[in-house]
Amino acid sequence: MTHPSATPSTTGSSRVPGILLGATLVTTGLVAGVYYCFAVAIMPGLAQVDDRTFVDVLQQVNEKIENPFFFASFFGAPILGAISIHQHRKLGHKDATRWIIAGVALSVLGMLVTIGGNIPLNNKLADAGDPAKIADPAALRESVENTWNAWNITRTLAGTAALAALTRAAILHGRATRNR
Numbered sequence: 001m002t003h004p005s006a007t008p009s010t011t012g013s014s015r016v017p018g019i020l021l022g023a024t025l026v027t028t029g030l031v032a033g034v035y036y037c038f039a040v041a042i043m044p045g046l047a048q049v050d051d052r053t054f055v056d057v058l059q060q061v062n063e064k065i066e067n068p069f070f071f072a073s074f075f076g077a078p079i080l081g082a083i084s085i086h087q088h089r090k091l092g093h094k095d096a097t098r099w100i101i102a103g104v105a106l107s108v109l110g111m112l113v114t115i116g117g118n119i120p121l122n123n124k125l126a127d128a129g130d131p132a133k134i135a136d137p138a139a140l141r142e143s144v145e146n147t148w149n150a151w152n153i154t155r156t157l158a159g160t161a162a163l164a165a166l167t168r169a170a171i172l173h174g175r176a177t178r179n180r
Contacts, residue, residue, distance in 0.1 A: 017087035021100065021173055024084050025166045027077035028107050032159030034070070035110065039156045043149055051137035054145070055125055062122040074114075077107050081166075088169075093176045099169035106162035110155040117151030
């Protein structure tokens with residue numbers, strides 16, 4: 001039921017911020033899930049393989065992750081979040097807006113860690129060339145693995161916190177929408 005003082009522009013447009021927030025939440029969750037998967041499955045699994053296999057698999061994964069589906073979530077999450085912030089401010093949903101800002105900031109932190117920490121290490125692995133021809137794969141692995149894992153844990157924590165903040169924002173959005 002529509003509130004008697006609501007205008008058509010406020011009742012119809014109130015769905016858009018919710019949809020944008022939902023899309024922000026989903027894309028952020030997908031990216032956080034990728035980070036988490038690396039932390040709890042991929043890297044622990046690779047810890048059990050020989051050095052050449054470690055380099056080979058990470059080269060392959062790093063090449064395959066550069067695809068439109070991942071990029072849509074990776075870049076889409078903060079873009080959708082910024083639009084969601086704008087929409088929620090227009091509606092006057094101050095509490096939800098604060099949590100969206102926190103979620104987007106944490107999501108961007110995860111991106112910055114990826115760009116500044118993980119990607120340079122991925123590039124180092126790629127630049128080493130064919131794993132079968134690397135003279136000392138153990139030295140390459142030693143120079144990458146622990147630092148890569150530390151950066152990944154950092155971005156996993158940031159992504160998870162972003163997801164929590166956006167979930168709180170969604171709850172507050174729902175409450176504010178019901179109370180209008």
